Amino acid sequence: MGAVCCRPTPIDFDGDVNLFHFVLLRCVGKGAFGKVRVVQHKQTRDLYALKYINKAKCVKMKAVPNVIQERRLLEEVDHPFIVNLRYAFQDDENCFFVLDLMLGGDLRFHLERLGSLQEETVRFYVAQLSSALAFLHDNNIMHRDLKPDNILLDEKGNAHLTDFNIAVHFGERRLTGVAGSMAYMAPEYVDLLTLSTPPPDRALRILAKRGYTYYIDWWSLGVCAYELIFGRRPFRGRTNSDLTYSISKDPLKWPEDAEKKCSRTGMQVLKGLLERDPARRFGCKPNGDGYQELRRHPWFKTIDWDTLESKEQIPPFIPDAKKANFDASHELEELLLEDNPLKAKARKANQDNLSAEMKQMEEQFTSYDFKKMQRRSYYPHNQHIVSTATGTSSGMASSRPETPADGLIVNNGVSIAGHSIDARDSSDVYRGEKITSEKDYS
Template structure:
C-alpha cells in the first residue's frame, strides 16, 4: 500500500518571515493570499523525542474543532522529512509576553481574557476535550486583542465514566481530573492580576504540596488593587473541591456568566468577537520575544514548501513503526475542501441494553453493546450479506459475526 495520503493536490505557501514564538513561520497561501502560521515538525526528531503519538493526537483534535476563540487548523500535509500544520495566525503575541512587559494587568483586561478563554474551554469541553496545558504562553491574542487557545499537544478526549489519571501539563498550572482546565484558568487569572503564581515551590515536590495543601494567599493591599467580586471569582476557580469550583457544576459555564464579576460582559458579542477588547496590541512593534531558545523545539530551519516525495508509492510495511504511523495517521487536510470530523469514539458501557443513540455511520441505523462488542444494524439494499465477511483491514474494527434479520427471528 503506497503513501496515498500525500498524493493530493499540493498546498503551497510563500514564506513571509519567522514566526512569533520560534515554533512557527508566517506564510502566505499562494492562491488565496491569506496569511497563516505554519508549524513544521521534523519527523526524525519527533521519533527521537517519542512525540509521534502526541503530534498525531494534536493533528486529529485540531481537525475536529473550529471556533472563533481557538487557533484553528486550516491545512495539514507532510513530506519525507517534516509534518506541517497551517494554523490561524495571531499577531498580538501571547499573554506571557505581555505579562512580562506590563508586570501586572488591569482588572478589566484580565476579566476580558478570562471570559473569552472560558468560552473557548466551554466549546472544547462540550466536545469532550480537555486542554491540560492552559497557561499564559498558550493564550494568543489576535491583532484586535481577542484571546485564542492554542497548543493542543497534550490535549485529550475525556470519558466521564473514566476520569483522567495521567500527569500532564505545566506543573505550576496543574490541577486534577477533567476539571483541570478551570483550575488552570484560575492560576492564569491570579498571575495576570498579581504578576506571580498563587502556588510556588523550589522543587516539583514542594510545588505539588503547595497546590494540594497551601491556602490561597493574596497581597496585603489586594482590595486596593482589584474588586471584591474579582477575588471571589478567583477563589472559586481555585477551589480544590471540584463540586464547588466555578465552571464544574451542573450548570457549567452559566455559573461563570452569572457571577457578579462578569456582570458587564456581553457574552453574545464575545462569541463572535464583536466585543471591543480593552487592550489592543501595538501593530507597529513585534509582539514576541526573538530570544526564545529553540533547543527544545521539534523544528528545523528547513524550506517551508513540502518537498516532492522520493517514493510516493512506497510500501508502508517497509517503514519503521513510527514512520508508518505518521504516513497513515497524519493525513492531508484542507479546510476549504473537507468537513470537520472527530476521530474519537467514546468507550461503550459494559451493558447488554440497547442504546438509543444513533451511530454516525451512513449505513448504520442503531447499535447495542454486548460483551464488549458493538452490534450494528446495516441496510443491505446494495450489499449482499456475504460481502460483510470481506470487511477486514488492520485499521478497521474487526468483524466478529454477521447475522441477517431472518437469522435473529428464526
C-alpha cells in the same frame, strides 16, 4: 544556443494541499521538533501560522502518537477563541499544521513585558477563554495545559487558546495519565504525582479511585487569571515537592496590594476557580451549568455575552501593531544558524523502507483542507493512539520557547511508582514520559 529558461512548476490548487501552496515568511517561534512561521496562501493571499514538526526528531522523542492525536483533535474544534486548524499535510521530513494567525503575541510575552495586566483586561480574557473551554468540554475534550504561553492574542486583542499537544478526550471514567505544566495543575491532578511511595498495587487502587476530568481546566484558568492580575502565581515552591505541597495544601493568599489591583467580585471568581473541591469549583457543574453559573457572576456584568463570540466588543488591550509581539531572535536564528532551512520539496515516490513510526505518521497524519472538507470527530476511536513500534505514547513539548515553570511534565510506566522527577531550580516543571494509557490503571 541560448540557455533554456527555467519556469516554475505550476501549482495545482485543486489537488491536495502541500507546502508549494504557501509563501514562507518570517519565523516567529521554536519548539522541540520544529518551528512556527508566518505563511501566505499563494491563491487566496490569506496569512496563517505554519507549525511544522520534524518527523525524525518526533520519532526520536517517542512523540508520534501525540502529533497524530493533536492533528485529529484540531480537526474536531472550530471556535472563535481557539486557534483553529485550517490545513494539515506532510512531506518526507515534516508534518505541517496551518493554523489561524495570531499577530498579537502570547500572554506570557505581554506579562513579562508589563509585569501584570489590568483587571478589566483579564476579565475580558477569562470570559473569552471560558467560552472556549465550555465548547471543548461540550465536545468531550480537555486541554490540560492552559497557561499564559498558550493564550494568543489576535491583532485586535482577542484571546485564543492554542497548543493541543497533550489535550485528550474524556468520558465518564476519570483519567490518570499526567501531562502538563505543574504550576498550573489542579490539586487532584498534582496528587497523582505523589503516589510513588505506596506499593504499586496500592498506588493503582488509589489512582483508579481518584483520577481527574475536565474540572482541571477551570483550575488552570484560575491560576492564569491570578497570575495575569497580580504578576505572580498563587501557589509556588522552591522545589518540585514544595510546589506540589503548595498546590495541594496551602491556603489561597492575596498580595498586600491585592485590593488596588482587583475588585472583591474579581477575587470571588478567582477563589471560585481555585477551589480545591472540584464539586464546588466554578465552571464544574455538569451539563454546562457551571459555565452558565460563571457567566451570571457579578464580576462579568460588563461583558455582553450575546456578542462576545462574534468579536463585536472592543478588547480593553490592543497589541501594538508597529512592534513584533514575539521573540525576534527566532528570525535571526533562522537566517544565521539553520543548516536545513524549510523549503517546499516534491515527495519521494518510494516509501517502502519506512520505519514503523514513520509509516504510522504517513498513514495517520492525514491531509486536511478546511475549504474542501467538513470537520469530523474521531472520538472515541482515538482516545489512546499507541505507537506501532514501541507500544507507548509520549508527551510533546509546546510549539513556542519554554519559560520558567512552564515546561512539560509527563510520567511513564505501567506502574505509577515508575515515574521519576528531577530536582531542579525553584518552581520549574520537569520533563519525562507520559503514562501509556489510563486503561492500565482500571
